[in-house]
Amino acid sequence: MTAHDWGDLAADAAADAILDEALAAADGHCQFADVRLIEAEELRLYTQLGADPDERLEHNLGVGVRVLVDGTWGFAARPVQDGRDAAAAAHQALATARASIGVSKPIDLAPMPAVSGRYETAVQIDPFAVDAAVRQQLLEEVLANAGRPAQVVSAQAGVNAKRQHRHLANSEGSRQHQHFVETGAGLMANASGHGDVQRRSYPNSFHGNTAAAGWEFVTTLDLADQAFRVGEEAVALLTAPTAPAGHADVVIGAQQVSLQIHESAGHALELDRILGDEANYAGTSFISVDDIGTLQYGSPAVTITSDPTIPGTRGSFAFDDEGTPARRTALIDRGLVAATLSNRDAAGRSGQQLTGAARSDGWAYLPVCFATHVYLEPGSGSLDELLQRLGDGYFIEDNRSWSIDNRRWNFQFGTEVAYEVRGGKRGRLLKNFSYGGITPQFWGSVEAVAGPEELRIFGYPCGKGEPKQWGFLSHAAAPMLVRNLRIGVA
């Protein structure tokens, strides 16, 4: 019995039968079809100070069929109740495509050889097998520790786990079976007093942190001990001086760098966005197809890589959600734009490299370009050494607010904490730190990145598409030193 032995679609043969029904229904009526059959189950336990815990176990199983008819896409998805649903979805997808023929400019999907295979997340401790009392006890301790200071007025802590059987087949002969498990946890505390409300969080202010792993990931977070610090720092921020405005040299902590990567590199490099497919909702990009290979995006210290073959992250997989095998790709190579996050449609239309970044939120949504595991390559040295190199300035960490324009050009971020740094040493705690800038100028001001020993990985959810779907991905970063940053902009 492994963490993947659960549900109706653990056996690849069972999935194959349903995939075959959908493909057979589409066969002869379209030039291309792919079928994604997915069973997912999520376990979440949330606790809040002064409130009853909320525990939920959510299961779904469904099929999404995508077809290309006379160069026009169609897509339909539905829950699978019995064997008829897969074929019904295929018929509906064909009807959806036919409705657009003659209005939509046809496309030719770039051919791809059939690729088949199997993948499983490595799991030490099945999170679904962990006793409910263990989850509850952990979170009760976390809340008690975070809520110890009287000025902490609200706090919440949660653990989450998700397991998925993701099966894909297409009319080109590919057949892939991937079995994922992810586990995560997070904590947030709000303190109120002195006419102010301040927040601290751990390990990530945005939905905690989630990894492709089992319960062992939660145990490494040391949540209960960290909770003391989180509560105390939330209270300390109430009386901390407000961070100043002006220009300064700043070391940005790994969590904040990871969000900076997400917003200003990951999204900006999505090829569907670059081509305008997302102009109405998620936005466009300041990067054009012509910039690839020529645009100086950052300093030579900046190399950003997409690599879903690295195990253990929320962006790890063997095949993306339209069947492209995972591969390592340098997106930004020593400051130069080198490649994009692409899917077959966008790569085919633009002549760009196919990098395997088609991702979807389960069976009900179309695969679109999302980040995979996209990270800033580490440099060298410790955080302390980076602060020494900084000299005088600020060390900031943990995102508090974020905003970026629709071209991923002009951004403004705030962090939960900032520390004065004088002579390479951390000093006073400051609150309400904010900074802003223009994406290539910002990355062009990166002088150094700390070494692999400071690298941290963060799993994120992300939104895109109409109807909006969630993408699940990851970023890794070490702290980095940025010179002459505009601060105090909010």
Add this chain to the structure above:
Amino acid sequence: MKTSEPAVPLAPERAQELVAEAVRACPADAVEVTLLGRRGEYTRFAGDRIHQPQDIDELTVSIKAVVNGHGARAATSRLDRVGDTARAAAGLAAARAATADRAGGLTVAEPATAGELADPPPLLWYDDTAGFDAAARVQLAGQAMRSAAAAGGRANGMIGRAITQIAVATSTGITRHAVATEANGSATFTIGDGTGHWIDLSRSADRLGVRGALDAALGRALRSRGRIPMPDGEFTVVLGPEAAGELVEFLPDFGFAGDLAAAGVGLVAQRPGARIGSPLITVADDALADVGLPMTFDFEGTAKRRVPFLAGGVVGGAVTDLATAVALDPVGHSTGHAHIAREEVPAPVAANVVMQPGRLTEAELIAGVERGVYVERFWYTRVVDRQAGTITGVSRDACFLIEDGALGQPVDTGRFTQSVLDFLGTVDGVGDTVRSQPVMNVWNGSVSAPALRGHGFRFGARPAAPQESA
């Protein structure tokens, strides 16, 4: 308009039977079962392609089991597994109760306090939306793309319809069921450096007036070519309905949500009854209004009540669910705003926020400005300071300087950091036409607002004080 009526996700009788069966199958002290269904059709287009036409059916049955005041939920999309799922929920709740050292406080709604559904109820079903089929939507998308191309640009957007369904049953005897139509659309036209945007939603497709709205957005894109940079500084602004709606959408974050009020955070907790907005500002969560996405009850089966946020600028109340209603007042009753968002704790959510319109046309609002800025739309807005009600974001699309009471030069995207509450206090003109837009991550979520005119809206970064040099 051709007619191809979509079916309700699950036959109403079957939906109600199913939730009742789940209640009976769940061995717990109290049980609440919620069925959510959605049959959505989305015609998404970009440039010269309908690149993402999608028909998506979703159906989930969620069971909340309560044992000795401790609860758990289990959900499934498999209708033949509802009984098993109900028993799983009971098992989780029992396990929690077994390890607890005292009784918990979770309950399910009681008929005596869940309220009667509005009589007459808001109209949820429109036949014109049921007839807003793929052929009709493709025709509109094609027209938008051709018009934009003829003008030398491109159109990108989505036109859709959906049938949503909700059924609730509780072990206390509450049974509810509703189906609703929804029509929605949005588009961005890009002509040179000019862009124009449109977004709207309604229970009725005909109310959207999609063809005219698309033409108008194209006109704004043409009008906004030749942009100059947005100047930094404080301005009198006229916010179009979409921009105004985006500001209003933040009100729950500033204390009009029961969880915040119960924690002592925000306006309802700290400044009840205070005047914080202009007397022209009246905003409520009003699920019974015939605008946006009205609905009659929430996930817990509680009948929805109108909750005034600002009445003539005066702080009103907070939306609540069962838990936060009791946290605020031991004998309090939910306002019917229970919600569970993905990856978030259950919390009461304002789902149909409506700002009351005024009497001025947008042109009249602009005519009253000697020098200022017109903002069509905001983008990527985020809370910076909950206490002060400050958000940041950028303006975008068809934005213009206002000069001598008329639209002047178009301006490019500009970053702003602004207290929503301060701005609402300066409003001296409210438009006569309300437009709606979806609220992300909220089931059946909508915000509707008219255009607004106000003062002291700051674009650009905060100026550094002399002592602040870093």
